[in-house]
Amino acid sequence: xxxxxxxxQFPKNYWHFCDRLKRRxxxxxxxxxxxxxxxxxxxxxxxxEYYRVDDMEDEKQMIKAMGYFIHQYGKIDWLESNxxxxxxxxxxxxxxxxxxxxxxxxxxNEFKLKSEMKHYYEKAGVKSARYHLVATLEEGKTFIKxxxxxxxxxxxxxxGAAKTYRLDDDRALADFYAHLPDVPYIMxxxxxxxxxxYDGIANxxxxxxxxxxxxxxxxxxxxxxxxQDLAYYSLRDIPEDVKSAGRKVVAAFDSQRRFxxxxxxxxxxxxxxxxxxxxxxxLEVNMRPPGGYTTDMMNYANNxxxxxxxxxxxxxxxxHFDRSSRPYYCVYASQRDTKEYQHYYQEIMDRxxxxxxxxxxxxxxxxxxxxxxxxxxxxxxxAEVEEFIHFIHxxxxx
Numbered sequence: 001x002x003x004x005x006x007x008x009q010f011p012k013n014y015w016h017f018c019d020r021l022k023r024r025x026x027x028x029x030x031x032x033x034x035x036x037x038x039x040x041x042x043x044x045x046x047x048x049e050y051y052r053v054d055d056m057e058d059e060k061q062m063i064k065a066m067g068y069f070i071h072q073y074g075k076i077d078w079l080e081s082n083x084x085x086x087x088x089x090x091x092x093x094x095x096x097x098x099x100x101x102x103x104x105x106x107x108x109n110e111f112k113l114k115s116e117m118k119h120y121y122e123k124a125g126v127k128s129a130r131y132h133l134v135a136t137l138e139e140g141k142t143f144i145k146x147x148x149x150x151x152x153x154x155x156x157x158x159x160g161a162a163k164t165y166r167l168d169d170d171r172a173l174a175d176f177y178a179h180l181p182d183v184p185y186i187m188x189x190x191x192x193x194x195x196x197x198y199d200g201i202a203n204x205x206x207x208x209x210x211x212x213x214x215x216x217x218x219x220x221x222x223x224x225x226x227x228q229d230l231a232y233y234s235l236r237d238i239p240e241d242v243k244s245a246g247r248k249v250v251a252a253f254d255s256q257r258r259f260x261x262x263x264x265x266x267x268x269x270x271x272x273x274x275x276x277x278x279x280x281x282x283l284e285v286n287m288r289p290p291g292g293y294t295t296d297m298m299n300y301a302n303n304x305x306x307x308x309x310x311x312x313x314x315x316x317x318x319x320h321f322d323r324s325s326r327p328y329y330c331v332y333a334s335q336r337d338t339k340e341y342q343h344y345y346q347e348i349m350d351r352x353x354x355x356x357x358x359x360x361x362x363x364x365x366x367x368x369x370x371x372x373x374x375x376x377x378x379x380x381x382x383a384e385v386e387e388f389i390h391f392i393h394x395x396x397x398x
Contacts, residue, residue: 002027002073003314004066006081006090007056008043009034011366013293017082018046020311027073031065032056048073059092066097077101078314082259082288087111101257103287110254111287112157114186121282124252126245126264127275128282134185137177144173147189147273152221156184164221166190191274191281193265195219198238198246199290199298201309202255203317208247210309210319212298213238214290217389223369227338230371231389233331234301245280253285257313261286292332292370293358300357300378301330328378331385333392334362334371342394345373352377352388 008018008030018028019042030047032039033056044050051068053061070076078101081090088108095105109116114131121128132143134153144151153176154164163181167173200211216232223230238246242264249262263283270277289295289306298306303325312319335341349356358376375392379385 001025001077001315002029002069002075004029004031004069004076004079004093005047006030006079006086006093007032007083008047009039010083010363011293012040012363013296014082015040015043015046016295016307017310018043020305020307021314022046022048024311024315026311026315029069029073029076031062056086056089059089062089062093063096066093070097080258084286084288084291087288103254107254111285114154114156114284117282117285120252120285121249124245124248124282126249126280126282129188129191129265129274131186131188134180134187137174140173140177140187141170143187150190152188152190153185154188155181156186165225166221189271189274191265191271191283192268193281194268195283196239196242196264196266196280197290198242198249198262198264199260199294200246200250201259201306201313201319202250202257203313204256205317206251206256208250209313210298210304210306210321210323211238211243211246212302213242213246214294214297220369227336227368229334229336229339229393230369231331231333231393233329233385233389234297236301236326236329241280245282249282249285253287255287258287259289259310261288261290292362292366293374293376294332296358297330297332297376300376301328302326303328328380329382329385330357330376330378331388332374332376333389334374335392336367337372340396341392342396343391348375348392351391355379355384355388 003021003026005018008014009032022028028047030050033053051065053065076097076099079094079099091103091105091108094102118128130147150166150168152166167176195216197214201209203209213235214232218228222228246262250260262285265281265283267275267277267279275281295306304321309319355377357378362370362374377388
């Protein structure tokens with residue numbers, strides 16, 4: 001099998017995907033924009049060949065790289081990046097070279113456009129926030145008459161919480177339309193809820209091979225826009241309503257042969273026209289692993305190897321591992337260079353060294369959402385998780 005992996009050098013832990021595939025006899029061919037000498041030995045040893053391009057957003061350069069691989073190794077069987085940013089390029093290359101093991105360009109909007117996701121939530125029987133596509137101020141006012149303030153505006157085709165804003169009144173609404181972005185935006189009713197995800201890997205029949213769930217106590221929009229502190233954690237037990245809704249969404253989308261990351265709100269209060277407190281409401285669906293180093297967190301929480309599960313899915317459409325192994329919560333908490341905290345690296349490590357599984361500086365490109373210095377640990381109880389988050393985020397004078 002010839003497998004082309006796009007951008008295996010970023011995030012830096014993605015070399016594991018190449019490694020597990022190569023260990024199983026797959027011919028792993030990689031395309032990236034990092035100079036060969038800067039790749040690191042682990043990645044170099046995990047691929048058969050690496051082709052460097054100057055600009056990964058230049059489709060002509062990417063097509064040239066693919067042409068080289070086909071000339072050298074024959075037909076390409078699989079192409080993937082497992083990265084939200086490259087989903088469209090992945091689809092373009094698959095379509096151009098008739099690679100049928102992943103989504104084609106004509107279906108990419110189902111995964112990229114937030115408005116299109118709504119139709120699939122409806123198909124799955126999962127409620128989602130009401131919305132309209134931003135056009136005129138008058139249409140915006142009409143929508144707000146229906147759902148009330150506040151509302152959320154965000155790019156219809158966007159990654160994460162980038163350029164996402166909350167509008168609380170007529171003045172903010174008018175200002176938004178006076179400086180309307182030059183890309184399509186979607187407006188949604190505000191949902192007061194806690195984000196909880198349903199994450200995992202599906203096979204060619206959309207059967208879930210691995211599943212887990214993460215809780216995000218603070219909205220990512222606030223973390224990005226207000227530079228709040230980030231913390232999130234995996235659950236030892238997936239709530240049944242999340243599992244049920246997640247499996248329905250995976251079945252409704254073209255989710256076969258890939259990772260999925262489904263985001264839901266659990267309502268913090270009753271919302272007229274939407275649902276009751278505690279109900280699950282659809283937010284977004286991403287057909288890739290959750291961001292940052294969450295794949296590693298999955299491994300630490302469950303004593304498994306999701307990179308191997310993914311490789312098994314690619315080769316055999318199944319994977320055999322201990323599905324009952326969920327011994328830990330795994331929690332990520334970070335600090336920002338712009339804030340003064342009560343506790344710093346050495347004190348944190350002295351207190352939690354038995355529980356710490358990762359501790360490092362985050363790349364600048366991820367720090368807006370992920371913070372600058374991250375600490376990742378695992379615990380047996382939720383109370384320990386909450387105490388850990390408080391200890392990391394406690395600020396001087398608080």
